[in-house]
Amino acid sequence: MKVGVFICHCGENIGRTVDCPKVAEAAGKLPGVVHSVDYKYMCSDPGQNLIKQAIKEKELDAVVVGSCSPHMHEKTFRKAVEGAGINPFLCEIANIREHCSWVHENKDEGTDKSIDLIRYAVEKVKRNEPLTTIRVPITKRAMVIGGGISGIQASLDIANAGYEVVLVEKEPSIGGHMSQLSETFPTLDCSQCILTPRMVEVYQHPKIKLMSFSEVEKVEGFIGNFKVTVRKKARFVDDEKCTGCGDCIQNCPIKKKALSEFDENLTTRTAIYVPFPQAVPNIPVIDSEICTYFKNGKCSMCVKVCGRGAIDFEQKDKLIEEEVGAIIVATGFKLYSIEKKPEDSPIKGYGEYGYGKYKDVIDGLQFERIASASGPTEGEFLRPSDNTVPKKIVFIQCVGSRDEAKGFSYCSKICCMYTAKHAMLYKHKVHDGEAYVFYMDIRAGGKMYEEFVRRAIEEDDVKYIRGRVSKIYEENGKYMVKGEDTIAGVPVTIDADMVVLATAMIPQPESKKLAQTIGIPYDSYGFFNEVHPKLRPVESSTGGVFLAGACQSPRDIPESVSMASAAASKALVLFGSDFLEREPIVAKVNENICAGCFYCKKVCPYNAIEIKEIPSKNGKPVRVVAYVNEGLCQGCGTCNATCPSKSVELTGYTDAQIFAEISAI
């Protein structure tokens, strides 16, 4: 084998500490090396041409480049070598910059070490095999988990680009938290008015398969080739037959046994119900916990009134398998509740605010329902305890958020804005009312955000008090809110009729479990982690799984929508090619000597080892051996190190190659 060696000076980077001509000269004397030169910038066009020319003129079979880290320019040089007609995997990099010149001062020692590094790279390259990149086919179909505004946006973007989408939503309807909101900051446009058309678009889109009241149970496979098992929970209503007329709901005798999830427990709902009138799909669900039929089999009023015979008490959960190439996780958030928590919970309740025992101390989402025209009070500001108009409302920001003692040190980001909106909406309807906001800092970074908060203070006369509230207690029918104005340095106690707490945004309670099912990392709170916070903000570290919205950290609507579109575009980039090209550095099993102990299967961090049956001549299975799924294998070499019979080798890094490298030093 004829090997060519090329030593780069990297300007002064290598040249200052390493005598490059001397290294080239020494390399020329190594066994197998027929050509050896040095050059100022090997990665430049003339430098690359130098390599290409030498390959042709000296008929080289393999190349070693002594230069920077392979992270930097391995691709460059492999491409150059390929251009001259050699298999790119017959080009090796000896890192004489990061591993040598940058960490040494003495030029003689640096030069000697460089020669050592070149020598072992030459020994390795002599044993390299020509390899070809692995091509994995891509299923051009996406799954979106979560049907809030992020999930809706991502689904529509992918579907409008012409690819099929499976949208999985765990609740009976899509819409998420945005469907509960009254108006949205900073423009005060009606949330439902801008959201519901999109929900309908999703439902009617020929490329979107909507699976509501369903949850992801199992995820197998890898980028471009996922197999997802979805549990379609029993609705007890046949979605093929139901027309959504609502007769069953009107006639259901169980009216007060369950609190409405959509109205944040401010109203009750029937046993057979749709979460809200604009629900998509508009198909009811039976709550088997409270339905009389499921208790004693006596009532079947819904069956009697349903003209289509759509009620099916015998319906069971169904497991449905979907094959997709990309997954977008958009499971959103939940609000922290101030209720008392179990002793061992890392999250604490708010005893000083009454642990949720005061009826008129509510959270932000409950206030949204009260303010909403479709809410329990039809948009009139009435307090829950006695349906009177509160004349004095106190809003408290950072409840749970930025509070390490309660278990969260992060800022929930959206509360400053929605509290200003709440105070504003209240002042617009109750002109003689007083609104107070206790805040720590106002974080209004965003287009027209600061102006919006200033408008609440300057035009609507909302009184902002800087300080955290220490206690809320009841006295003579008022809620006494005890705080300190830290700017004036005076204690403040306000006798409020109602208190609204801007509680922290926290991940969905099942988020950690879902992350484990899919195989994506999450932080200590349960928010999903991106690969790189700046440059790869919507990708999880698992290939083909993307993130959008508040499942990643607290976000508002514009940000969630932007990220959803970004995640969709990442999926579309994947769908842009028919095959996925991967480096062929994967494990290979020698089936002749594999004993089938499957230690490798136990240690593989990527679940890439499968069980393969070896049949005899008559087709009956004789024994089992390990088989590496090239799509999943990341080439970490753990199986290689574990295998007791040495029957797994890592392509490109075989034991023979590594031992040759070591002996050369």
Add this chain to the structure above:
Amino acid sequence: MITEEIIRNTSQNPNICYQCGKCSAGCPIRNYMDDSPNKIIRYIQLGLYEKALNSDTIWLCAGCLTCSTRCPKEFDLAKFMDALREIALKEGIKVKEKNLLKFHKAFLNQIKKHGRAYELGLVREYKLATGDMMSDVDVAPAMFMKGKIGILPHNIKDRKGMKDIFEKTEVKIK
């Protein structure tokens, strides 16, 4: 210098305080103080030690721990105030409030002797030190009835151990 001493004596860093004011908001004696409790931490953060050590707030603090219990940053302000009182005494700073130091000493003496608070002993020592025999006498019967003042002290088992702690740590007042 003083910041280091506070950190050493209280094992907490005053810089973690983000000045939300929840301590002041919940303080039962806030109305009697010139400076709010959160302001004392602010003085230390800014290096205005004189202001903090001369403030009556550190002496009016009753050590009820409401602030420490409710602090979102889990900063133990009551402990912090105690460290400041100790430093103020070491530095020889005069306590503005009349008789306050006498109460402080009388209280600590009970701990030294009995290992825990002994209310009757505290009242006796404080009254003897101040010569003010009559004030607050009217509330005594109600407090007896409610069991707030016991007749005999409840000593801890290892009183010598407590005495040793005092001998090692007691501040010599200038």
